[in-house]
Amino acid sequence: MVLSYDELTFESFEVELKGDPICILPVGATEEHGRHLPLGSDSFQAYSTARALAERVKGLVLPPLSYGVSSSLKDFPGTISLSFEALHLVVRDILRELIRNGIRKIVVLSSHGAQAHMSAIRTACEEAADQGDAKIMALCDYEIAYKLRGTDSIPVDDGHGGVVETSRMLVFTPTLIGDARPIGKDSTPAYLVSRHKKRYMTEGIIGDSSKASSELGKKINSYVVEELVKAVRAVM
Amino acid sequence: MVLSYDELTFESFEVELKGDPICILPVGATEEHGRHLPLGSDSFQAYSTARALAERVKGLVLPPLSYGVSSSLKDFPGTISLSFEALHLVVRDILRELIRNGIRKIVVLSSHGAQAHMSAIRTACEEAADQGDAKIMALCDYEIAYKLRGTDSIPVDDGHGGVVETSRMLVFTPTLIGDARPIGKDSTPAYLVSRHKKRYMTEGIIGDSSKASSELGKKINSYVVEELVKAVRAVM
């Protein structure tokens, strides 16, 4: 059974605290994910993966953050992108409060990996690490998942909304995945900071989602959790 | 059927957009709620109430914010309190992005009502209202629920974790409510900005939770939704 932080009373929280639990904060995003995947794909993945990890390490899952920094996809309908500062402050405050409460082991697990997004999270984590003795890990689980690129049927250039992500989502929220299986290719001019990314990304994805399957998704998800468990056990 | 914003694809979002939908952002908190109610009580109430409202007005429910400004309860184990600025920026960014996407009707529905918390939300809403033509409502549903104080078995001084809140929670998340039914009384010296609120609030609640019942909860919840529907229809 996985414990949710928000389902505890203040007294049962005190009991859990004695066991020096690992608190896991899932961070997602609300952004375009192609014609086949829902806007909340990153949130669904982060939450499911956090729970799978919590089950293995007896962790405590915090209420998820479902909004992230998604500036590069703002041109697509539905994307809600936080500013760097907003995400930074929210994560900073949550970590500060956990440490103030006596929590000493924290994992911030994002399934969205945009540079500014991860940077806002890591900046907050560094500040919290400076605050005291807590051990803090921060990662995007795609840093793990994409190690599988080049294996199986996963192309080395698979990306946003592609084979890996579609496969994972077919496991996590199968009923939300439509029939479309778009094939997308990012052709943004190198290094250009463009105001009109949509011009360069017609499908809004990078990869061939038609190669996705729930079998592959299960395999990827297992791999991600196993690697997460190893990483957590190495330091916590 | 209630539509969740994060379950839409960017294409189905575009379709919904044409109907000029009301977007509802549920805002909760993660804070002490007595020995009988979970830390996430405000989040559970906000989410459930937002969905009930969405069902009635064909609204679109946004991913909830489960952290709020809870500074007065920081002394109790488990409370995670955001700074004013963090909550302000997150709500500001979400509203800005919704308006940028073409959304013109927004309801920010909080079940946590602390002054600084609501003030952070309203400040963000005012900025968004200055941005353009969107109609924005912001409220704590306890502004409605507490209108029932003095009726039925609800004392006029019922408050945090008391009869009303326990009754509502018995409907929303019955399995999370323990057997304890504490009776609490706030005796914080008037107007004192104290660093040690816990000293004055032994039970962490204000009211007599033993008088709560799911019957009363259903009644209150119905009343809240009816009033919300009226308020929304009056302007949107």
Added chain:
Amino acid sequence: MVLSYDELTFESFEVELKGDPICILPVGATEEHGRHLPLGSDSFQAYSTARALAERVKGLVLPPLSYGVSSSLKDFPGTISLSFEALHLVVRDILRELIRNGIRKIVVLSSHGAQAHMSAIRTACEEAADQGDAKIMALCDYEIAYKLRGTDSIPVDDGHGGVVETSRMLVFTPTLIGDARPIGKDSTPAYLVSRHKKRYMTEGIIGDSSKASSELGKKINSYVVEELVKAVRAVM
């Protein structure tokens, strides 16, 4: 005789400091108050009440802040509304400096009670309270004055610029009060965050100012000061 902080030299301040004085910071606003009351009504009330309180508790009155957060009345001519952040920082800095100087008892007394305004003040007070051992009280004196609603000739829904405020002002600054006695009614749609409040508040007041009198004003002012003295003596 009431001591004003700004009338002391640095040496006479040092002498006063030995008596562990209560420092009182009056906070007002510059905003529309109906056709009969001046823009500085809240400042005049805060300053007069602070002096009356100082007289009773041998307090030291600080130079007043005459600007506040008045966003909801921005549509009316003359209103000057600070941002939350501006008021927050000024109050934070003043309290920090008082505590650095050795002051250990502080009362922030506002006669303007807007949610964001009081929230900016209280947020600053909480930060100062976290800073050390100072005892800090913060309130809007209308939290006291409106306890009289429902007594005498004061209607339960009296508000901004109504019977209570007009009566108090007839005592504090009688020569500034004109002959007009408007009757106003707030009909802003519930919970709407509107950009055009003026549309809903033709008179800019809430209540029937024609029922005001200096006799009632004296009574209210006495009550406010007595309650303030009690509250201060309870903790300082």
Added chain:
Amino acid sequence: MVLSYDELTFESFEVELKGDPICILPVGATEEHGRHLPLGSDSFQAYSTARALAERVKGLVLPPLSYGVSSSLKDFPGTISLSFEALHLVVRDILRELIRNGIRKIVVLSSHGAQAHMSAIRTACEEAADQGDAKIMALCDYEIAYKLRGTDSIPVDDGHGGVVETSRMLVFTPTLIGDARPIGKDSTPAYLVSRHKKRYMTEGIIGDSSKASSELGKKINSYVVEELVKAVRAVM
């Protein structure tokens, strides 16, 4: 008769607005001024000078700001120093609101002249000037008063709390000036940013206050007002 902004009703403000009035914002400070002058010396001077100017140019005097940036005198008892950001935001907000109200001529008149203090004010003025068509002047009236150094009995190195300031204060608030007439000399090592200025400034003043007189004060005050009137008439 001098008009005070805060004494107008919203309707009389509207009437005044038609005359395109010059709004004058007095800015003072709360800081050590030697054993003979009160902590609020700069505020008293700013307010009195603003009113004298208003009388001459038919200006509208705003409620004064009585706190400034006084970091170099923090070591002395009683000094309350705002941060740069606090003063900057308050002045910025007041100017923004005046311009929003239709005011097109603004004079920010400080009697405190610290570099960071004036810089906070001028930065706010520049932002307001960028906002639109308002004509904005900002100055410390000591930029004028010290032009008299080297004339009469005023030494060229007269400064904070010295002959000029003591003389002016003998006119403005004669009852608050004690019998002491300290002689001070600033011997802070050149360019050193010191944490312990008090070590270098035993009297807390720069100059020989024993040479001050109300006759000289009247002369200086007249000169300051005349120059102010000229400067204002040159551009407004």
Added chain:
Amino acid sequence: MVLSYDELTFESFEVELKGDPICILPVGATEEHGRHLPLGSDSFQAYSTARALAERVKGLVLPPLSYGVSSSLKDFPGTISLSFEALHLVVRDILRELIRNGIRKIVVLSSHGAQAHMSAIRTACEEAADQGDAKIMALCDYEIAYKLRGTDSIPVDDGHGGVVETSRMLVFTPTLIGDARPIGKDSTPAYLVSRHKKRYMTEGIIGDSSKASSELGKKINSYVVEELVKAVRAVM
């Protein structure tokens, strides 16, 4: 001949402006680079590369920024790490001002590639791109240089202060490179946000600097400039 922005007068700047020049902002860092490379290695590389690029595209080289975000190397002596916000604001302001001056083509070229560092730069670039019609490129030239990993004698895991960086520096500032050729290996536990990175990085580099040579350096530098020229020509 390469034009330096700061060597132009305001009149010669106006002349250059007519040619719609590409402005290149070199961004470095001041941080530990192993026992053999100077603290300013990233600044030297950025400046030299910017000039080489300017020569090819007739660009205008801006004064370099020699400080960056280097939080992960703070444990090593000499590292000066800016906060995210400081770098973000400086780059934002420079870009804003260039655009205000009429510059329409900007390349921000960093030789430091830390995630938060590049994220601060890119966030500023995105804001500037939103401001108007300027075309803005932003990159760390190691995004190009490391494409050569796996070719020649460059290992696939070469990193900070390794073969590539040492080789490049042997070309740019040969007299500053000492005789030491350390071999380092990053063994920071995966995803850990550590306060004590030095514990895990004894040499402060990642790679085998003994394999570096100025021949290889010239080859890498040429490749970097060629790729930069291509990227610039593709969009500007």
Added chain:
Amino acid sequence: MVLSYDELTFESFEVELKGDPICILPVGATEEHGRHLPLGSDSFQAYSTARALAERVKGLVLPPLSYGVSSSLKDFPGTISLSFEALHLVVRDILRELIRNGIRKIVVLSSHGAQAHMSAIRTACEEAADQGDAKIMALCDYEIAYKLRGTDSIPVDDGHGGVVETSRMLVFTPTLIGDARPIGKDSTPAYLVSRHKKRYMTEGIIGDSSKASSELGKKINSYVVEELVKAVRAVM
């Protein structure tokens, strides 16, 4: 030989640290300097003067900051003006990091002297001085150079780009100085915060640059360095 901070390795920095060195941070600006002087004039002067000072006091020269707050010259082509906050944060961060590294003697040497610019620097220095035991000096070297006004051929009202500055530049960067020798006069209306300074400063300088000579420049530069050495030796 003058040591440059950025040319040291982390090990040689550690060696230097033992000698308790004076770190000198040169701060310039990128702004209009008349038709005869380059945009980077202040940066060139700051850097050259810092090196001359370092030679005399065995100081360590930090990488220069070449951008400053130049708001009053924004109307002239080429000026790049930072916001107060950007300069403040960068200087604050650099000083913080130096102190964290064990540096205890710091000189911030600017050749640009605008009020807001110096105020941003000094505010940062005060914060760093509050941080611990470091001795910090901050100045614009024109505070020294202009003491020579009224001597030799230097008029008492010489200013920006005039005799003194042109003479100094003829020594520092003779090849960058053109043949023009403009004569300028600032006639900005007193105390006006203008959006259109260029209207009042046709030549963009204050003074008669035709009276400048490299002989005078050498004399001034020597004087500046001697005075700097004295000031530094008095406290460090």
